[in-house]
Amino acid sequence: MTKVLECSNCGYRTFYKKKHCLECGGQEWNKQEPGVGELLAITTVHVSPEGVREPNRLGIARFEGANLVAQIRKGLNPGDNVKLDDSNILREGDNGTHVGAQFAPVDD
Amino acid sequence: MTQSTGSGEPLDRSPTITGVGMTVFTNKDERPLLELLTTAADRALDDADVIPTNIDSLHVGNAAAEAFNRRSGLANALSSELGITDITARRIENTSASGASAFLDAFDAIRSGRSQAALIIGGEKMSAADTATSTEIISRITHDAEYEQGVTLPSFAGLAADRYFRMYDADREDLAHVAVKNHDNARQNPYAHFDKEVTVDDVLESPVVADPLRLYDCCPTGDGAAAVLLTAGDDGVEVAACEGAVGTHAVADRSDPLKIESVREAGNSAYAAADVTPADIDVACIHDAFSILEWLEVEELGLAERGKAWQLTVDGTTNRDGSLPINPGGGLKARGHPLGGTGISQIIELVWQLRGDAPNNRAVGDVNCGLAVNVAGFGNNSVCTVLKGETA
Ligand SMILES: [Zn+2]
Numbered sequence: 001m002t003k004v005l006e007c008s009n010c011g012y013r014t015f016y017k018k019k020h021c022l023e024c025g026g027q028e029w030n031k032q033e034p035g036v037g038e039l040l041a042i043t044t045v046h047v048s049p050e051g052v053r054e055p056n057r058l059g060i061a062r063f064e065g066a067n068l069v070a071q072i073r074k075g076l077n078p079g080d081n082v083k084l085d086d087s088n089i090l091r092e093g094d095n096g097t098h099v100g101a102q103f104a105p106v107d108d
Numbered sequence: 109m110t111q112s113t114g115s116g117e118p119l120d121r122s123p124t125i126t127g128v129g130m131t132v133f134t135n136k137d138e139r140p141l142l143e144l145l146t147t148a149a150d151r152a153l154d155d156a157d158v159i160p161t162n163i164d165s166l167h168v169g170n171a172a173a174e175a176f177n178r179r180s181g182l183a184n185a186l187s188s189e190l191g192i193t194d195i196t197a198r199r200i201e202n203t204s205a206s207g208a209s210a211f212l213d214a215f216d217a218i219r220s221g222r223s224q225a226a227l228i229i230g231g232e233k234m235s236a237a238d239t240a241t242s243t244e245i246i247s248r249i250t251h252d253a254e255y256e257q258g259v260t261l262p263s264f265a266g267l268a269a270d271r272y273f274r275m276y277d278a279d280r281e282d283l284a285h286v287a288v289k290n291h292d293n294a295r296q297n298p299y300a301h302f303d304k305e306v307t308v309d310d311v312l313e314s315p316v317v318a319d320p321l322r323l324y325d326c327c328p329t330g331d332g333a334a335a336v337l338l339t340a341g342d343d344g345v346e347v348a349a350c351e352g353a354v355g356t357h358a359v360a361d362r363s364d365p366l367k368i369e370s371v372r373e374a375g376n377s378a379y380a381a382a383d384v385t386p387a388d389i390d391v392a393c394i395h396d397a398f399s400i401l402e403w404l405e406v407e408e409l410g411l412a413e414r415g416k417a418w419q420l421t422v423d424g425t426t427n428r429d430g431s432l433p434i435n436p437g438g439g440l441k442a443r444g445h446p447l448g449g450t451g452i453s454q455i456i457e458l459v460w461q462l463r464g465d466a467p468n469n470r471a472v473g474d475v476n477c478g479l480a481v482n483v484a485g486f487g488n489n490s491v492c493t494v495l496k497g498e499t500a
Contacts, residue, residue, distance in 0.1 A: 016251050016358035041274070041365055043266030044319040045258075049244045052258030060267050060365050067360040069267070070257050078274055091258045098256045 002084050002101035003031035004066050013065035034068075036106055037061035039080045042072060051092030059103050072103040081106045116221030116340075123218040124344030125495070126337050127156025128456040133301040133332035133444030136235040141177045144333040145231045146189045148449075152335035158225065160190045163337070165223035166197035169210030169230030171447035175245045176237050186229065196223070203249050204397065206230060207334065207451025208350075208482030208491035214338050215350040224340045230452035231333025242329060249485045251358040262326060264359050264486040265398035266318030271365050272400060273320065278418035280320055284311035285421050286399040287324045287441055293428060294438025296470035299453070301328055301444025325399040327440035334452035336459075345459050346496040348382035348477075354489045368401075368487035371408040375481065375492045379410075382494040386410035390475040391461055392432070393454035395483040395490075396439040405481055406434065409492075433472040436461060451482030455493060462497045 006013050009026035015034070020027055038061060045056040059072040061082050071090060076082060085104035089097060129151020131137065131144050139147070145168070153160060168186055173179040183199040196217075202209035207230030214226035234242055247260045273279060288308055294300035306324055314323040338347065355370030356362055362369060379385060386409060394409075396402040403417035411432060412420055420426045426434035437443045437457035440450060458478035460466045480493045 014358075014361055016253050016356075016361050018357075022356070022361075041267040041271035043263055043270055043321075044316070045260065045263045045266060046315070046319075047243065047262065047317050048258050048260060049247045050240055056258045056263070058257065058259065058263050058267065060271075060360055067362070067365075069254060069259055069263075069358075069360045078270070090256050093255065100256055 001086050002034065004034045004063065005029040006032050015066050015068040034063045034084055036081050036083055037063035037068070039072070039076055039078050039082050039103065041078055042076065053091065061103055070101055070103050073105065076103060076105065116224065118221050119219045119340050121342060122346045122348050123215055123338050124341055124346055125455070125459055126339050126341065126344035127152040127154070127158065128336050128459045129155050130299055130334035130449070130453055130456055131332050132299050133330055133446055133449065133453065135301065135328065135330050137233065137331035141173060141179060141231065141233040142185055142189055144233060144331060145186055145229050148231060148333035148335040149190060149227060149229050152227065152337050156337040158337060160192050163192065163225045163227045164195055165214065165217050165226045166192060166195060167210040167214040167217070167226060167228045168199040169206040169228065169448040169451060170199055171201060171203050171206045171232055172245055176232065176234050202489055203484040204445070204447050205451055205482040205484035205489055205491050206448040208454070208480070208493060209352065209451070211336065211451060211455060211493065212350045212352050212491050215347060218338055218340050226338045227335065228338060228452060229333065229335040231449040232446035233331045234329045234446060235331050249488065254358060261486050262318040262321060262398065265400055266321045268365050268404060269320050269400040272403065275366065276415040276418065281308060281312065282418050282422050283325065283399050284308040286396065286402050287311050289421065289427060290396065290435050290439040290441040293436050293470065294442030296467065297437050297443060300438040300442055301330055302438070302442045321398060321400065327397045327445040330444050330446050332444060332446035332449045334449045334456055336452055336455055345462050347493065348384070348496050349378040349494040350491065351377035351381055352489065352491040353377065355487050357488060359486050366404060368404055368408050368483070370487050370490040371405050371481055371483060374490040375409040378479070378492040378494050384477060384494060388477050389432070389479045391436060391458065391472050391478045392434050393437065393457055393480040394434055394439065395481055396435060396441050397445060397483070399441065402434060402439070405483070409479070409481065428470065428472050436466070436470055436472050451480070451491065454480035454482060455495070458495045462495055
């Protein structure tokens with residue numbers, strides 16, 4: 001499941017795994033439920049690496065303290081509230097089929 | 109000029125550029141990568157009237173010769189081609205900012221006193237790989253969590269453009285003017301990838317790459333090399349500052365999709381080091397890998413207020429005959445973007461403009477201070493250089 005990583009020292013939040021916190025250098029992370037985010041922008045991508053769906057609809061959403069770029073369901077627009085829906089096939093790539101989170105409507 | 113290990117005194121003035129040279133940036137150059145690099149190097153050395161054995165250090169900017177050309181150990185192979193031994197030589201990799209990063213490395217070598225004459229050569233031969241392979245190589249710069257979503261650099265640019273249009277008064281047609289301008293500049297530049305006028309309609313009718321961005325919003329990749337000789341002497345074009353800043357790896361780790369903090373940081377450091385303000389900049393070469401980046405970077409550099417850069421494009425301020433010409437050589441958009449060559453080609457364009465060597469139809473008029481910004485990835489790491497007119 002996709003979680004927000006929260007620095008246990010300073011509270012900095014990110015979706016992107018890293019060893020050290022970029023605010024305080026800490027190395028201990030707590031996993032938190034991301035909750036509901038707001039979609040900030042969307043794009044439909046027609047030129048992608050092999051193994052990626054065509055077209056690839058992507059969005060960037062702002063959650064409490066952390067932003068995320070992820071694939072989106074059709075029909076979502078900037079300003080919409082979104083949740084993370086895990087267990088979607090994202091692409092073929094390194095390590096075979098990648099399964100992970102897409103943005104979905106909150107009432108989905 | 110024999111300090112192979114370096115023990116000179118730190119330089120108490122700015123390094124200067126005494127020679128520049130490049131190959132024509134193009135879709136496909138039949139010559140091997142090493143030949144492209146040596147051709148650019150020889151042109152820069154000829155321009156400076158210096159022979160290879162008189163240089164103290166070699167700094168090679170290249171992003172991915174291993175992947176594109178199956179070539180490792182590039183700096184050593186290049187030294188051999190140039191007939192150079194006994195000096196320090198290295199290859200600098202920083203994705204699409206490899207060129208300016210190699211320049212920064214040379215700048216530090218000169219300022220420290222380690223080198224009196226540093227040759228910087230940047231280049232890439234991307235045509236050796238097919239488009240799918242190229243897309244794959246370039247997409248590999250992303251964070252693992254971005255890779256998993258199939259994200260590419262145009263994806264980030266599409267998201268940024270979508271947000272810019274929603275936040276500010278600019279629209280799709282306004283953005284097309286960036287490509288129209290940069291193509292028009294490239295037409296006057298014999299070293300540019302494109303020699304083709306494009307209209308707003310051409311841009312708007314080109315295929316969608318990452319909505320709302322279209323093909324003509326994206327720079328071409330290709331083959332090309334560029335070289336500069338940087339010295340501790342006091343004649344030539346003054347390099348008043350060269351500063352770098354790293355940003356977040358994952359683009360979404362930034363506070364907003366429209367912010368490129370690494371450009372802002374590198375720019376502010378460069379302004380401070382050169383003792384100038386944005387108002388002093390007469391001409392700029394901006395890393396417009398995608399049209400929207402020209403606006404975002406102009407804003408990060410303080411050359412326009414946030415949300416206002418588009419107006420400078422629409423009202424002609426950034427045209428060759430405007431008060432702040434941007435990308436007079438055509439930019440990445442139309443001069444082309446052979447990764448490691450790009451940052452050096454930006455500096456060369458500024459040198460030509462500051463020396464008054466740009467042909468009449470491309471000269472931007474009375475210029476004393478120029479800025480270049482070269483960006484790795486979608487803002488992962490930026491290098492900003494400030495040049496001032498000849499001090500002699
Ligand atoms: Zn922390």
